[in-house]
Amino acid sequence: MSLLSYLDYAGIALFAATGALAASRKQLDMIGFLFFAVVTGLGGGTVRDIVLGRVPVFWVLNPDYILICCAIGAVVFFTAHLVESRYRLLIWLDAIGLSAYCVMGAAKGLAATGSPTIAIVTGTLTASLGGVLRDLLANEPSVLLRPEIYITAALVGAAVFTGANEFGVPLYLASGIGALAAFAIRGGALYFGWTFPTYRHKPGRHPDEVM
Amino acid sequence: MSLLSYLDYAGIALFAATGALAASRKQLDMIGFLFFAVVTGLGGGTVRDIVLGRVPVFWVLNPDYILICCAIGAVVFFTAHLVESRYRLLIWLDAIGLSAYCVMGAAKGLAATGSPTIAIVTGTLTASLGGVLRDLLANEPSVLLRPEIYITAALVGAAVFTGANEFGVPLYLASGIGALAAFAIRGGALYFGWTFPTYRHKPGRHPDEVM
Amino acid sequence: MSLLSYLDYAGIALFAATGALAASRKQLDMIGFLFFAVVTGLGGGTVRDIVLGRVPVFWVLNPDYILICCAIGAVVFFTAHLVESRYRLLIWLDAIGLSAYCVMGAAKGLAATGSPTIAIVTGTLTASLGGVLRDLLANEPSVLLRPEIYITAALVGAAVFTGANEFGVPLYLASGIGALAAFAIRGGALYFGWTFPTYRHKPGRHPDEVM
Numbered sequence: 001m002s003l004l005s006y007l008d009y010a011g012i013a014l015f016a017a018t019g020a021l022a023a024s025r026k027q028l029d030m031i032g033f034l035f036f037a038v039v040t041g042l043g044g045g046t047v048r049d050i051v052l053g054r055v056p057v058f059w060v061l062n063p064d065y066i067l068i069c070c071a072i073g074a075v076v077f078f079t080a081h082l083v084e085s086r087y088r089l090l091i092w093l094d095a096i097g098l099s100a101y102c103v104m105g106a107a108k109g110l111a112a113t114g115s116p117t118i119a120i121v122t123g124t125l126t127a128s129l130g131g132v133l134r135d136l137l138a139n140e141p142s143v144l145l146r147p148e149i150y151i152t153a154a155l156v157g158a159a160v161f162t163g164a165n166e167f168g169v170p171l172y173l174a175s176g177i178g179a180l181a182a183f184a185i186r187g188g189a190l191y192f193g194w195t196f197p198t199y200r201h202k203p204g205r206h207p208d209e210v211m
Numbered sequence: 212m213s214l215l216s217y218l219d220y221a222g223i224a225l226f227a228a229t230g231a232l233a234a235s236r237k238q239l240d241m242i243g244f245l246f247f248a249v250v251t252g253l254g255g256g257t258v259r260d261i262v263l264g265r266v267p268v269f270w271v272l273n274p275d276y277i278l279i280c281c282a283i284g285a286v287v288f289f290t291a292h293l294v295e296s297r298y299r300l301l302i303w304l305d306a307i308g309l310s311a312y313c314v315m316g317a318a319k320g321l322a323a324t325g326s327p328t329i330a331i332v333t334g335t336l337t338a339s340l341g342g343v344l345r346d347l348l349a350n351e352p353s354v355l356l357r358p359e360i361y362i363t364a365a366l367v368g369a370a371v372f373t374g375a376n377e378f379g380v381p382l383y384l385a386s387g388i389g390a391l392a393a394f395a396i397r398g399g400a401l402y403f404g405w406t407f408p409t410y411r412h413k414p415g416r417h418p419d420e421v422m
Numbered sequence: 423m424s425l426l427s428y429l430d431y432a433g434i435a436l437f438a439a440t441g442a443l444a445a446s447r448k449q450l451d452m453i454g455f456l457f458f459a460v461v462t463g464l465g466g467g468t469v470r471d472i473v474l475g476r477v478p479v480f481w482v483l484n485p486d487y488i489l490i491c492c493a494i495g496a497v498v499f500f501t502a503h504l505v506e507s508r509y510r511l512l513i514w515l516d517a518i519g520l521s522a523y524c525v526m527g528a529a530k531g532l533a534a535t536g537s538p539t540i541a542i543v544t545g546t547l548t549a550s551l552g553g554v555l556r557d558l559l560a561n562e563p564s565v566l567l568r569p570e571i572y573i574t575a576a577l578v579g580a581a582v583f584t585g586a587n588e589f590g591v592p593l594y595l596a597s598g599i600g601a602l603a604a605f606a607i608r609g610g611a612l613y614f615g616w617t618f619p620t621y622r623h624k625p626g627r628h629p630d631e632v633m
Binding site: 023024026027028029030031032033035038046050055056057059060063066067077080136137138139 | 264328355408409410
């Protein structure tokens with residue numbers, strides 16, 4: 001199995017675990033765990049396949065992906081209480097999943113269209129949509145709205161992979177450095193609290209209109 | 212018209228009615244009723260068709276589905292005040308719609324792929340997504356986050372239909388018992404207050420991190 | 423370039439600008455601006471293409487659309503503070519974007535299916551989904567739930583374009599009057615505060631159940 005296939009399964013499995021952890025934070029029942037694991041694990045890749053015109057989508061062609069997500073949901077249901085901080089575990093698993101998923105997304109976008117721009121966009125979308133869907137369904141504040149470096153990590157990972165590929169770097173190496181680049185940025189942001197300068201409001205005449 | 216076709220129209224019409232009832236609870240105008248009726252009635256089936264690669268989706272091929280949803284939205288606009296408890300009506304219509312929709316979704320998944328796993332997943336997704344979309348757009352707490360048996364009913368209905376089909380039970384009979392199984396479970400959960408054991412938090416060292 | 427192409431780019435660019443303005447109201451960083459610009463600018467058209475079976479979707483076939491949205495997101499990042507009321511600017515840009523997008527959506531629906539009903543539905547969906555997605559991701563109350571004339575404007579614009587087309591009016595003229603009709607209604611609603619009669623609750627016996 002190639003490194004890309006490993007990244008594919010790793011990204012899906014890790015996002016599925018974050019979905020199940022979100023379900024544990026909401027104290028759902030077993031079926032709720034499975035639902036969140038499936039939607040979070042497969043959501044980003046589903047949108048990627050659809051916009052690229054690769055339908056039926058990947059998990060319809062290979063139902064193993066669904067079974068993997070369900071198995072992970074069940075394992076988390078029975079083991080999540082062993083973890084000291086489920087939230088910290090969730091964000092770190094999410095960081096590794098993001099790194100794997102952004103490279104896979106870029107690779108599929110590149111294979112389908114040959115366009116580096118599309119590869120970067122599908123990589124970024126793929127890696128961030130699973131978490132966005134999870135937060136939306138769990139009714140938690142989306143990571144999009146926190147002043148954190150999240151989408152940027154996916155964007156850089158996808159761009160590094162795509163750029164390395166354009167320069168003729170072998171696929172397994174390009175995948176590896178793309179995933180590492182994404183993880184270095186997201187992990188650094190989590191560990192050191194890195195942020196970008198955010199938009200600063202200079203109040204106009206009606207500041208009450210600016211929420 | 213076959214029993215499956217009846218279930219198809221029934222599921223769509225009932226979900227459209229629940230969408231319009233949600234619009235009535237938000238005191239929207241007539242167009243808001245039509246929008247919620249269309250999105251709730253057609254949402255689940257739209258996602259089902261897209262992931263299966265059956266595009267253009269069903270209501271693009273047959274616009275009658277849109278007109279049915281609009282007609283129901285209009286009827287609800289003028290009659291919802293006659294109902295004593297619109298919320299109770301909504302959840303019971305939703306229960307019947309769920310039962311019809313999960314069998315239809317499984318039947319379409321089976322027809323498109325031949326895979327029982329996919330049939331069960333598309334049946335479950337189809338039946339639950341309309342209500343999830345309705346709650347998301349109406350900014351109400353999603354049924355996903357309530358400790359209720361909801362997705363499970365769709366899952367069982369889809370599985371019973373798919374299993375019966377595998378064992379050679381005729382289509383109309385498999386459809387009927389699948390829908391009845393789903394309704395028995397969802398109806399029982401509503402009437403008797405059945406729930407599953409939910410995940411119970413055993414606090415770790417930082418309980419404030421666990422929301 | 424035809425009037426339809428102008429409307430296409432105009433609708434996308436204006437919605438991208440409203441997405442970036444929403445990001446400014448949430449005080450996101452530059453990447454957050456780009457993400458909101460891309461999702462709001464391209465979201466409605468993406469759903470339109472998918473349900474019509476036109477995949478890969480338009481921006482995969484022509485990545486310029488993505489670059490336009492990113493450029494607009496960057497411009498807004500550096501200039502939004504110059505605007506006195508960013509919220510007022512957002513809703514007026516949204517009104518013009520809505521007018522352009524509903525005609526484009528109807529034109530694409532008509533070209534793909536030949537059905538006036540589908541044309542009106544895709545026009546309405548296309549024009550309203552970008553804003554709905556933006557509000558959902560930004561965790562702001564959706565325009566759907568406000569007693570405002572919004573979807574109606576998109577519906578009328580799409581219907582006027584489609585009707586004019588059916589009566590043999592040349593394409594550029596039909597596009598123009600469709601867009602003007604939509605803008606007249608949405609602009610009037612914003613300027614004069616027009617609303618439709620909303621659903622009025624006549625309380626039943628359990629008013630506490632009716633939220």
